[in-house]
Amino acid sequence: MNTPLLNIQGLVTQFSTRRGPVTAVDGLDLQLHSGQTLGLVGESGCGKSVAALSIMRLLPKPAGRVAKGRILFEGRDLLEVSEADMRRVRGNEISMIFQEPMTSLNPVYTVGFQIYEALQKHRKLSRRQAGQEAVNMLQLVGIPEPAARINDYPHQMSGGMRQRVMIAMALSCRPKVMIADEPTTALDVTIQAQILDLISRLKQEIGMSVLLITHDLGVVAETCQQVLVMYAGRAVEKASAVDLFEKPAHPYTLGLFASIPKVEDEILHPISGVVPSLYDLPEGCAFQDRCAYRQAQCLKRPPWIEISPEHWVCCWRYDTHHA
Amino acid sequence: MPENILSTEGLSKHYPLKEHGLFHRQTVVRALEDVSLEIQEGEVFGLVGESGCGKSTLGRVLLRLEDPSAGRIFYRNQDLGAFDRDRLKAFRREAQIIYQDPYSALNPRQCIQNLVQEPLDIHGIGTKQERSKQVRLLLEKVGLRPDQATRYPHEFSGGQRQRIVIARALALNPKLILADEAVSALDVSIQAQVINLLKDLRREFNLTYIFISHDLSVIKHIADRVGVMYLGRMVEVAPKHAFYQEPAHPYSKALLSSAPSPDPRSKKERIILSGDVPSPINPPAGCYFHPRCPECLDICREVFPPLRLLSPQRWVACHLYQ
Amino acid sequence: METIQDLFRNKSAAFGLMLVALIVFTALFGPMLAPYDPLIPAPLDRLQGMSRVHFFGTDSLGRDIFSRVIFGSRISLMIGGISVAISLVPGTLLGLTAGYFGGWLDSLIMRFMDILLAFPAILLAIFITAILGPNLTNTMIAVGIVYIPHYARIVRSSVLSLKQQLFVQAIGHLGGSTFRILGKHILPNSLPPIIVYATLGMGTAVLQAAALGFLGLGAQPPQPEWGAMLSEGRKYIQLAPHVAAFPGLAILLLVLGFNLFGDGLRDTLDPSLRSQ
Numbered sequence: 001m002n003t004p005l006l007n008i009q010g011l012v013t014q015f016s017t018r019r020g021p022v023t024a025v026d027g028l029d030l031q032l033h034s035g036q037t038l039g040l041v042g043e044s045g046c047g048k049s050v051a052a053l054s055i056m057r058l059l060p061k062p063a064g065r066v067a068k069g070r071i072l073f074e075g076r077d078l079l080e081v082s083e084a085d086m087r088r089v090r091g092n093e094i095s096m097i098f099q100e101p102m103t104s105l106n107p108v109y110t111v112g113f114q115i116y117e118a119l120q121k122h123r124k125l126s127r128r129q130a131g132q133e134a135v136n137m138l139q140l141v142g143i144p145e146p147a148a149r150i151n152d153y154p155h156q157m158s159g160g161m162r163q164r165v166m167i168a169m170a171l172s173c174r175p176k177v178m179i180a181d182e183p184t185t186a187l188d189v190t191i192q193a194q195i196l197d198l199i200s201r202l203k204q205e206i207g208m209s210v211l212l213i214t215h216d217l218g219v220v221a222e223t224c225q226q227v228l229v230m231y232a233g234r235a236v237e238k239a240s241a242v243d244l245f246e247k248p249a250h251p252y253t254l255g256l257f258a259s260i261p262k263v264e265d266e267i268l269h270p271i272s273g274v275v276p277s278l279y280d281l282p283e284g285c286a287f288q289d290r291c292a293y294r295q296a297q298c299l300k301r302p303p304w305i306e307i308s309p310e311h312w313v314c315c316w317r318y319d320t321h322h323a
Numbered sequence: 324m325p326e327n328i329l330s331t332e333g334l335s336k337h338y339p340l341k342e343h344g345l346f347h348r349q350t351v352v353r354a355l356e357d358v359s360l361e362i363q364e365g366e367v368f369g370l371v372g373e374s375g376c377g378k379s380t381l382g383r384v385l386l387r388l389e390d391p392s393a394g395r396i397f398y399r400n401q402d403l404g405a406f407d408r409d410r411l412k413a414f415r416r417e418a419q420i421i422y423q424d425p426y427s428a429l430n431p432r433q434c435i436q437n438l439v440q441e442p443l444d445i446h447g448i449g450t451k452q453e454r455s456k457q458v459r460l461l462l463e464k465v466g467l468r469p470d471q472a473t474r475y476p477h478e479f480s481g482g483q484r485q486r487i488v489i490a491r492a493l494a495l496n497p498k499l500i501l502a503d504e505a506v507s508a509l510d511v512s513i514q515a516q517v518i519n520l521l522k523d524l525r526r527e528f529n530l531t532y533i534f535i536s537h538d539l540s541v542i543k544h545i546a547d548r549v550g551v552m553y554l555g556r557m558v559e560v561a562p563k564h565a566f567y568q569e570p571a572h573p574y575s576k577a578l579l580s581s582a583p584s585p586d587p588r589s590k591k592e593r594i595i596l597s598g599d600v601p602s603p604i605n606p607p608a609g610c611y612f613h614p615r616c617p618e619c620l621d622i623c624r625e626v627f628p629p630l631r632l633l634s635p636q637r638w639v640a641c642h643l644y645q
Numbered sequence: 646m647e648t649i650q651d652l653f654r655n656k657s658a659a660f661g662l663m664l665v666a667l668i669v670f671t672a673l674f675g676p677m678l679a680p681y682d683p684l685i686p687a688p689l690d691r692l693q694g695m696s697r698v699h700f701f702g703t704d705s706l707g708r709d710i711f712s713r714v715i716f717g718s719r720i721s722l723m724i725g726g727i728s729v730a731i732s733l734v735p736g737t738l739l740g741l742t743a744g745y746f747g748g749w750l751d752s753l754i755m756r757f758m759d760i761l762l763a764f765p766a767i768l769l770a771i772f773i774t775a776i777l778g779p780n781l782t783n784t785m786i787a788v789g790i791v792y793i794p795h796y797a798r799i800v801r802s803s804v805l806s807l808k809q810q811l812f813v814q815a816i817g818h819l820g821g822s823t824f825r826i827l828g829k830h831i832l833p834n835s836l837p838p839i840i841v842y843a844t845l846g847m848g849t850a851v852l853q854a855a856a857l858g859f860l861g862l863g864a865q866p867p868q869p870e871w872g873a874m875l876s877e878g879r880k881y882i883q884l885a886p887h888v889a890a891f892p893g894l895a896i897l898l899l900v901l902g903f904n905l906f907g908d909g910l911r912d913t914l915d916p917s918l919r920s921q
Contacts (some may be wrong), residue, residue: 044510220587222587246588247332261543261544270513271515274483428814432833495819
């Protein structure tokens with residue numbers, strides 16, 4: 001296999017809080033290959049957004065910091081580069097879109113100006129070129145009458161339109177990687193379908209890779225080739241989307257699937273209990289207290305086991321040496 | 324045939340917009356337009372639609388938390404609009420609400436005991452000992468430990484808080500529960516726990532739910548009948564099985580096909596609607612859905628199709644079926 | 646409990662609390678601590694400097710300034726407490742009414758408050774004392790009235806946001822009465838900013854009363870009120886600066902104490918300022 005575009009190795013991100021340090025991401029390994037869409041799945045507080053902010057080096061300062069690990073982007077460790085270089089990477093090479101497009105846009109400038117500003121800063125275009133390019137970008141993300149809408153302010157647009165503008169800004173510098181943090185969670189289903197469709201179309205046209213962060217397994221199934229499941233700051237399973245959905249292995253992944261309402265009148269089998277507080281995770285596997293397959297070994301950190309080609313699970317259940 | 328617990332006739336709700344100027348033209352937001360429906364005792368009526376479609380407004384008007392601009396509501400065949408103070412208070416006892424955001428629905432300065440007990444206090448039910456015993460029972464019913472009663476809302480997780488809200492809603496032995504996006508804010512695994520709880524409670528107490536959600540898979544799981552709203556109008560009402568197997572209204576079809584399914588191999592043909600929901604201040608002429616409708620006819624641009632009976636229990640507002 | 650711990654972690658707040666506690670202690674045990682009677686003149690000992698016999702020296706009538714400052718702490722705390730109560734209670738009630746019921750009632754109350762606010766505080770206080778007559782009770786009433794609009798405004802704004810909150814509306818949905826909503830839900834949740842403001846207000850009230858005392862409109866001789874003492878000492882500022890200095894210092898410490906304490910209280914009670 002060729003070298004991944006984005007290669008995260010042993011990422012540990014910590015926050016210092018009043019109650020002491022908290023490890024929000026604990027030893028994350030993640031490979032994003034060129035042209036691929038990778039889904040980072042998990043419930044609130046599992047560390048998926050913190051992982052994304054760590055990549056962008058946008059952790060809230062001074063509370064959050066990357067304690068360990070490497071984030072290799074095209075062979076360069078993003079944790080080592082200077083802040084000025086990092087600014088060039090953000091937007092130019094890796095860009096990010098967020099859940100709530102309203103708060104990510106500046107309400108006092110027109111959307112055109114905001115795209116235009118990004119273009120001028122990163123691509124060094126002339127005023128006229130940048131203006132034309134801004135219209136092109138809006139056209140690209142499917143905004144009707146782009147030449148007119150470019151003078152709109154964010155509040156004059158609907159949620160779906162604003163998310164399109166965010167995507168236009170994120171794409172304006174033709175990044176190699178787009179990190180999308182719950183890009184459709186705040187949107188209605190019909191609009192969500194539009195945006196997901198748009199992202200996969202643009203991925204083809206521009207040839208970028210996407211790191212899609214979401215809690216919605218349906219969204220993952222529709223858009224991703226690779227999936228990584230996180231629980232309480234740790235990765236627990238990674239596989240191709242087909243493998244994961246057809247042969248989920250980790251007890252947490254199994255629990256997630258059993259929780260999704262799908263077939264009529266079938267009783268849901270939710271995971272019992274609640275996510276443990278990051279302040280007092282159990283020794284060993286973080287999922288043990290809610291796990292139906294718990295065994296004595298779970299008090300030790302489980303190893304990564306490849307149960308079928310490229311399908312990795314972090315669970316003692318699949319440890320053949322031991323059994 | 325079960326009796327109607329709640330029914331409406333031509334219910335509308337318009338919110339006036341303030342407009343200053345020389346030519347003082349009053350504009351209104353048409354949040355709800357001519358909705359007639361019947362909800363039977365003991366059923367779960369699912370109300371779906373996208374944000375701004377009026378489903379929450381309908382819920383609020385149905386429980387008379389807001390007065391309708393036009394139309395009437397009947398609770399057990401009696402005009403709810405004509406209820407006096409005492410009868411309205413009795414109605415408040417029987418009709419309860421579960422809110423979307425359990426955190427903001429609970430007073431942060433009250434402990435769980437007082438929160439769950441408050442409805443009993445308001446309606447003066449039982450002695451002090453009886454009330455506090457009742458609270459303990461309720462907490463057990465919703466899967467919380469009675470010894471947690473002295474804690475405060477911020478000490479609980481989202482799912483647990485929603486259980487507290489549910490316990491409080493059950494305190495008065497209600498007949499009707501309005502669940503307004505009651506599980507939307509919860510994580511999937513917790514969401515499933517709460518859905519199961521709501522289903523169990525319904526069986527145990529013979530409750531009627533009006534279940535509002537934007538999530539079609541949740542509705543599919545809990546509802547008996549489904550009502551689809553678009554821009555303040557009811558466009559389809561159908562029994563669940565019929566609706567999910569064969570949606571009639573083009574908007575229902577689009578909604579169902581937009582919902583992502585958790586199966587990477589199913590490359591189903593998605594209907595992707597163009598454009599956005601129009602503004603309820605200035606809805607399009609004719610059928611409100613026609614600008615986005617993939618099956619639009621000429622008549623759709625001019626005449627609004629009324630809700631008509633398509634087959635037993637199936638109502639649809641679309642010219643394709645007239 | 647967490648609040649109190651937080652408060653002690655905040656060093657300036659802890660220092661403020663210490664100052665306040667010291668003054669309260671002095672006020673409580675004043676008669677036991679003071680070596681002399683604060684009111685009886687001793688013409689032979691006029692304007693003495695600091696000494697072992699008179700720690701803070703004596704004033705123009707030969708009274709022991711140390712004893713007078715100690716007795717003054719009682720008066721000052723009383724001024725602070727009573728005038729804050731005079732502004733807090735009606736201010737809170739007016740704010741609750743205006744915020745919750747809105748409409749013409751809101752306009753009526755708040756426009757009246759605006760009129761009160763339009764006058765400079767000290768001018769209004771002078772005006773009121775001039776009408777009521779210069780003495781300590783009237784000073785407290787005057788200072789109290791001047792600050793009513795401040796409380797009314799604070800309470801009104803928190804009521805306006807609270808009544809939109811779901812948990813407040815939910816009580817209405819359950820059939821709860823207006824009285825219950827206001828008393829059990831809105832009032833307790835709007836208290837934190839008022840407590841903070843009242844703490845800060847103690848300092849301000851003492852300062853205002855001292856200013857009135859200084860102008861001769863407040864406490865009348867021979868009461869050992871710090872403002873009046875300061876005013877009295879002013880005449881001898883070149884001859885015996887300590888006569889004015891010690892009551893001034895006492896005012897400074899009290900106001901400082903309440904301000905630091907109030908600031909710390911605000912930081913701990915305001916969840917938005919809390920660190921995660």
